[in-house]
Amino acid sequence: MTNLRRLLSYIAPYRWRFALAGLLTVLSIVGELATPWLFGLTVDRGLTSGQLRPVIFYASLLLLMQILRSSMGYLQWIVQHQVGQDVIRDMRNELYSKLQALPTSFYRSMPTGQIMSRMTGDIDSVLEYLGWGMLVQFAAFVSFFGTALVLLFIDPGLTLVLFIPLLPLAVIVFFFDKHIGPAWEKVREQMGELTTVLQETISGVRVVKAFAKEGHEAGRFGSQNNKTREKNLARARLEANAFPAMDLMIGLTFVLLAWHGGQRVMNGESTLGTFFAYQWYLWGIIWPVRFMGWIISMMRGALSAAPRIFEVLDTPIVNQDREGAIELPRLRGEIEFKEVDFAFEDESERLVFNGLKLHIQPGEVVAILGSTGSGKSALINLIPRFQEAKTGQVLVDGHEVRDVTLSSLRRQIAVVPQESFLFSATVRENIAYGNPAATMEEIIAAAKLAQAHDFVSELDKGYDAVVGERGIGLSGGQKQRLALARAILMNPRILILDEATSAVDTETEHEIQQAMEQVMEGRTSLIIAQRLSTIKHADRIVVLKEGRVAEEGTHTELLARGGEYAKIYDLQYREQDEFSEQILAISGQRAAAAD
Structure with a gap:
C-alpha cells in the first residue's frame, strides 16, 4: 500500500480535476441506474396501455437520459486522461532529472537496458492505471454497490437469490489478486533483462560484426525472449484460469434470473417491465465483477512497476550542492590535491588513492601517466566532481570543490573523454x-x-x-x-584531455597538437595520453603508482632518473617514439618535394 500511496501523491497537484472526473463518473453511473428504470416504465406504462403517446414520452425520457449519460462519460474520459498524462509527464521529468543528477557509480551498477525499461515500460504501466484504470475501478465499485441497492429495493428476494453465484466469484477474485501481483513483478524484471540485451547488442553492433557473433547474440536474445514469453504465459495462465470461472458465475446469475424471475412474473408477483429492468440492472453488477480481474491485473502491473521506478528516484545523490555552496568566480586554474583518499563506491575497501598530494600551477600543462588501475581517470574525475574523495581536499584556486556549486565549477572545466560521444x-x-x-x-x-x-x-x-x-x-x-x-568552444579555464587523440593517426595528431598548443596557452591542462608526442609537450609529467605520485618532472628529467617513467618509456613508448620520428621525417620530405 505504501507504493500505491506514493503513486497517488503524484495526483495531488491535479486533485481538483481528478475530483471532477470522479464526480462525472458518479453522474454517469446515476444515469446508468436511471436508464433501466425508465425502460421498465416504458414497458409497464407504455406498451401495456396500448397507446403510443406514453411509449413516446417514456422513450423520449430514455433517449434524453442516454444523451446526458454519454455527455458525462465523454467529459469524464477527457478529464481523467488529461490528469493521467499530466501525472506521467511529471513522473517522467522527475525520473529523467534524477538520472541526470545521479553519479557515474550508479551507471556502473545499473545496466542501461534496465534504466530504459523503467523509463518506458514501467512508466506506461503506471500510466494505464493512473490514467484511467483507477477511475474505472472507482466506477466499478460505485456501479456494483449502487445497482445492488436498487435491486434490493425493487425485489429483495430475487436479489438475494441472484447473489448466490457472487460468493464463489469473490473467492476467485481474491485468489487471482493474490497471485497476479508476483506474476507481474517477474514479467517486469524479465522485460528489463530483455531490454538490457537489446541495448548492449545495438550499442556494440560493430564488435558483434567484427567477431562474427551475430548468431551468438541472436541466441542470447532468443534465450531472454523465451524467458519473457514464459513469464508472460505464466501470467496469462492465471488470467485464463480466473476469467472463464468468472464468466461461468456470471452465466449462472442469468440462469437464476430466467428461472426465478420468470416464475415471479408468471405468478403475478412482478411485472414484465420490472423483469426487463432487472435484467438490465444486472449488468451493473456483472460488468464491475467481470472487469475486476482485469482491473486488478492492471493495478498489480502498476504496483509492480512502481518499486522499480522508486528505486531510481530513491537512489541518493552523492555529488550535489552542499547547503551554503557558493558560486565559483572566474578561475585562474590552480589545482591542488591535499592528502586525498579515494575508492569507488562498489569497491570501497580498495583505495585507488591513498594520501595523494599534487599541486598544479595556473596555466600549466600536465601529463598524467601510470599503469592500468593507477587512478589516472579517477584523478581527473575528482576535479569536476564526477567522483567524490573519501578524505582530503581537492582545491581549485584555493576553493574546495565540494564548497562551490557544481554548475559554476563545471562551466569552467572542459573534458574531452576517451570515448567521444x-x-x-x-x-x-x-x-x-x-x-x-x-x-x-x-x-x-x-x-x-x-x-x-x-x-x-x-x-x-x-x-x-x-x-x-x-x-x-x-x-x-x-x-x-x-x-x-566542443571543448575549445567553451573557452574553459581548465582543460582535461582523457586520451583525446587516441583515435587519430600520428600525422593528424601532430597537426592537432600544434593547434592545441594555442588552445592550452594560458589555461591549465591535464592530459592522459598514450602517444609519447603528446606527453613530451607537457610542462610536467606526473607518474602515478599505488595511489600516490611516484615521480614528476619533464620528459628529459624523468628519463635521466631511470625511475618509473623510464620503465614505462622502455616498455610502451621507445618504439613509438622512433616510429613517429620516421613518419614526421617522411612527411617533411614530401612537403619539401612538393615545394
Whole structure:
C-alpha cells in the first residue's frame, strides 16, 4: 500500500480535476441506474396501455437520459486522461532529472537496458492505471454497490437469490489478486533483462560484426525472449484460469434470473417491465465483477512497476550542492590535491588513492601517466566532481570543490573523454553543445583549431549535416576532433584531455597538437595520453603508482632518473617514439618535394 500511496501523491497537484472526473463518473453511473428504470416504465406504462403517446414520452425520457449519460462519460474520459498524462509527464521529468543528477557509480551498477525499461515500460504501466484504470475501478465499485441497492429495493428476494453465484466469484477474485501481483513483478524484471540485451547488442553492433557473433547474440536474445514469453504465459495462465470461472458465475446469475424471475412474473408477483429492468440492472453488477480481474491485473502491473521506478528516484545523490555552496568566480586554474583518499563506491575497501598530494600551477600543462588501475581517470574525475574523495581536499584556486556549486565549477572545466560521444544532431549543434550562444564564426574557429573544419566542409550539408546516433556516420578520429572543438568552444579555464587523440593517426595528431598548443596557452591542462608526442609537450609529467605520485618532472628529467617513467618509456613508448620520428621525417620530405 505504501507504493500505491506514493503513486497517488503524484495526483495531488491535479486533485481538483481528478475530483471532477470522479464526480462525472458518479453522474454517469446515476444515469446508468436511471436508464433501466425508465425502460421498465416504458414497458409497464407504455406498451401495456396500448397507446403510443406514453411509449413516446417514456422513450423520449430514455433517449434524453442516454444523451446526458454519454455527455458525462465523454467529459469524464477527457478529464481523467488529461490528469493521467499530466501525472506521467511529471513522473517522467522527475525520473529523467534524477538520472541526470545521479553519479557515474550508479551507471556502473545499473545496466542501461534496465534504466530504459523503467523509463518506458514501467512508466506506461503506471500510466494505464493512473490514467484511467483507477477511475474505472472507482466506477466499478460505485456501479456494483449502487445497482445492488436498487435491486434490493425493487425485489429483495430475487436479489438475494441472484447473489448466490457472487460468493464463489469473490473467492476467485481474491485468489487471482493474490497471485497476479508476483506474476507481474517477474514479467517486469524479465522485460528489463530483455531490454538490457537489446541495448548492449545495438550499442556494440560493430564488435558483434567484427567477431562474427551475430548468431551468438541472436541466441542470447532468443534465450531472454523465451524467458519473457514464459513469464508472460505464466501470467496469462492465471488470467485464463480466473476469467472463464468468472464468466461461468456470471452465466449462472442469468440462469437464476430466467428461472426465478420468470416464475415471479408468471405468478403475478412482478411485472414484465420490472423483469426487463432487472435484467438490465444486472449488468451493473456483472460488468464491475467481470472487469475486476482485469482491473486488478492492471493495478498489480502498476504496483509492480512502481518499486522499480522508486528505486531510481530513491537512489541518493552523492555529488550535489552542499547547503551554503557558493558560486565559483572566474578561475585562474590552480589545482591542488591535499592528502586525498579515494575508492569507488562498489569497491570501497580498495583505495585507488591513498594520501595523494599534487599541486598544479595556473596555466600549466600536465601529463598524467601510470599503469592500468593507477587512478589516472579517477584523478581527473575528482576535479569536476564526477567522483567524490573519501578524505582530503581537492582545491581549485584555493576553493574546495565540494564548497562551490557544481554548475559554476563545471562551466569552467572542459573534458574531452576517451570515448567521444556525439548526439544525434547537426555538427553545429554538437560543437556548440556547451556554448549554445556561440556564433557561427566562433564554431568554425573552434573546428579549425581541432582540425575538424576540412572534413566537416566536405559533408553534404557542412555544419548543418546531421550526425548519426553516437556519431555512427563518422570515423573515430572525426568524432574526437568534433569533441575537441566542443571543448575549445567553451573557452574553459581548465582543460582535461582523457586520451583525446587516441583515435587519430600520428600525422593528424601532430597537426592537432600544434593547434592545441594555442588552445592550452594560458589555461591549465591535464592530459592522459598514450602517444609519447603528446606527453613530451607537457610542462610536467606526473607518474602515478599505488595511489600516490611516484615521480614528476619533464620528459628529459624523468628519463635521466631511470625511475618509473623510464620503465614505462622502455616498455610502451621507445618504439613509438622512433616510429613517429620516421613518419614526421617522411612527411617533411614530401612537403619539401612538393615545394
